[in-house]
Amino acid sequence: MSDKVAVTPATHTAPPARFSHGVRKGGVLQVAGQVGFLPAQExxxxxxxxxxxREQTLQTLANVQAVLEEGGAGWEDAVMLRVYLTDTAHFAEFNALYDEFLAERVTVPPARTTVYVGLPAGLLVEIDALAVLG
Amino acid sequence: MSDKVAVTPATHTAPPARFSHGVRKGGVLQVAGQVGFLPAQExxxxxxxxxxxREQTLQTLANVQAVLEEGGAGWEDAVMLRVYLTDTAHFAEFNALYDEFLAERVTVPPARTTVYVGLPAGLLVEIDALAVLG
Amino acid sequence: MSDKVAVTPATHTAPPARFSHGVRKGGVLQVAGQVGFLPAQExxxxxxxxxxxREQTLQTLANVQAVLEEGGAGWEDAVMLRVYLTDTAHFAEFNALYDEFLAERVTVPPARTTVYVGLPAGLLVEIDALAVLG
Structure with missing residues (x-):
């Protein structure tokens, strides 16, 4: 019997399709791609x-954190972040914001891959995360 | 000693390089990037x-499912899908097809990240999956 | 208490932000996106x-291998490689180099996804890896 559970922070907007913001199964917590959406308003x-x-990046990281926490984890459990930016010119500013956000939140930083892709209009950054619990 | 096994559905075309369509090791089943190739013909x-x-998306999802099943898993074990599209204009139609496909196949949907990238000519969608077994 | 450890080969250049070249936690070793940087020089x-x-691909694969080995793993433990290229015209040459590199290094090849994205100027390839240990 499966112990798979969907992880859905109360603040999060409904996904645009049949996927979960986070899934926990076995010792793994997978966080779906998060963007900089503000808390949901009915x-x-x-x-x-x-x-x-700046605002999108910090909101995106906060949204990742919300899924980690709702799943019973935190940054110390995160082993990988995948960062999707839309413009190589954003790399330095993104890194500064990212470092600022994580500075006091984690002692062993996750691994990371950063690539430049297309995102829906208006979105500048998307981040997903893999965490290992226990 | 390693318990790593390659997972290769009989219907699948040979990979274009030294990689496996699926790999199972420990409690993890990783499905390689699947595209909408029809079943292999010698x-x-x-x-x-x-x-x-429509046709490519449904075939791609069927190909992912074939690897999951060949590896002894199913959609209920999938914790993450990575969806690669080539055009943001495809998002709504893709989601409708995706929802239709998964509707009766899974109760706890996997997490998902969707980004827009380049793919080889003629391919509109690629999907890979991470499953946790047991 | 967490058993999470950062994995940092001595040859590697310092990451441009607060992330680890590799992270080991539980039975998982995650290798961050590696590029074709030559060994660090102070x-x-x-x-x-x-x-x-050719040179970038072989160096990138060597850099992935260095993180795997520093983390107590090897190619036989790798279940997934994510390959990011910048030009679909590179696919055939990349695959030839990739096959040549892995030919004598692994019996059960990892799964793989290959997509075409933007990378910082001068970089043609980036690869990350997920390994399962034990």
Missing amino acids: GRKPEPAGPGL | GRKPEPAGPGL | GRKPEPAGPGL
Whole structure:
């Protein structure tokens, strides 16, 4: 019998398709790709924090953290972050924000891969995470 | 001693390089990036289902499922799907097909990340999956 | 208490942000996105092997291997490689180099996903890896 559970922070907007914001199974917690959407408001469409990379990045990292925590984990359990940016010119600013956010939150930083892809209009960054628990 | 095994559905075309369609090791089943190739036919080159996004998407999902099942798993074991599309304009149609496909196949949907990348000519979608067994 | 450890080969250049080249936790070893940087030299900026795809690919694979080995693993433990190229025209040459590199190094090849993305100027390939130990 499976011990798989969906992890859904109360603040999160509904996914646009049949997927979970997070899934925990066995010793693994997988966080789906998070973007910089502000906390869900009933009757309103998802809207990213703005106006710039700073706000979206910090909101995206907060959204990843919310899924980790809802799943009973934290940054210390995260082994991998996948960072999707849309513009190589954002790398330095993103890294500064990322370092600032994680500085006091983790002692052994996760591994990371950063690549440049297309994202839906208005989104500048997407991040997913793999955590190993216990 | 390692318990690593390659997972290779009989219907699948040979990979274009030294990689496995699926690998099972420990409690993990990793499905390689699947595209919408029709079942292999001896002496013929791999050919995607067509002509459109609908056929490729459903074939790609079927190919992912074939690897999951060959590896002794199913959608209920899948914790993560990575979806690679080539055009943001395909998002809504892809999601409708994806939801239709998974509707009766899974109760706890996997997490998912969707990004827009380049793929070889003729391919519109690629999907890989991580499953945790037991 | 967490058994998470950062894995940092002595030859590797310092990451440009707060992430680890590799992380081991539980039975998982995650290798961060590796590029074709030559071994670190004190006081010099990271520099990719050159001038072409061949040198970068072989150096990238060597860098992945260095993290696997520093983490107590090897290619036989690798269940997944994610390959990021920048040009679909590189696929055939990349695969030839990849096959040549892995031919005598692994009996059960990992799964693999290959997509085409943007990378920082000068970089033609990036690869990360997931290994399961024990």
